[in-house]
Amino acid sequence: MNGLARVLVAGVGNVFLGDDGFGVEVARRLAQGPLPPGVEVADIGIRGVHLAYQLLDGYDLLILVDAVARGAPPGTVFVIEPNPRTLAQELDAHGFDPASVLELARTLGSPLPRVLLVGCVPESTEEHLGLSPPVERAVDEAVRLVTRLLTGPVSEEHTWSLESF
Numbered sequence: 001m002n003g004l005a006r007v008l009v010a011g012v013g014n015v016f017l018g019d020d021g022f023g024v025e026v027a028r029r030l031a032q033g034p035l036p037p038g039v040e041v042a043d044i045g046i047r048g049v050h051l052a053y054q055l056l057d058g059y060d061l062l063i064l065v066d067a068v069a070r071g072a073p074p075g076t077v078f079v080i081e082p083n084p085r086t087l088a089q090e091l092d093a094h095g096f097d098p099a100s101v102l103e104l105a106r107t108l109g110s111p112l113p114r115v116l117l118v119g120c121v122p123e124s125t126e127e128h129l130g131l132s133p134p135v136e137r138a139v140d141e142a143v144r145l146v147t148r149l150l151t152g153p154v155s156e157e158h159t160w161s162l163e164s165f
Contacts, residue, residue: 008040010051012098017125018130036151048101052104068122082115
């Protein structure tokens with residue numbers, strides 16, 4: 001974990017909008033397994049204010065897990081370190097504005113952690129329950145990716161796809 005003391009893995013998304021529930025499902029599966037010391041997993045869903053208040057507990061790293069359109073095939077999983085100034089533009093957040101959440105946390109007095117985004121390209125974010133087949137297949141891959149981020153070195157600059165793992 002690169003010497004980090006506290007990490008929050010936050011599953012973001014709306015389970016009523018198909019693949020937008022990707023982050024929530026990844027968080028659910030991560031919470032079932034053993035986690036390294038100092039790591040917490042939270043199903044944030046669409047509760048951005050809840051995340052802002054949780055950040056007041058003080059974390060060194062925030063890993064957001066969400067469905068994000070990136071112009072790649074559905075089910076493509078990636079990790080990026082978004083620029084805090086352009087975070088809202090980098091994420092198609094479906095009503096969850098991470099930049100505003102981080103700004104609220106800062107306003108409340110939270111030191112802002114480093115932020116990584118583990119994303120998956122959705123096939124559909126239309127109203128329905130359940131993930132599409134390519135996004136469902138990507139959940140286990142995303143769990144492995146987050147686990148690798150938690151247990152291995154995290155470089156300063158990276159954009160990965162699963163092909164590099």
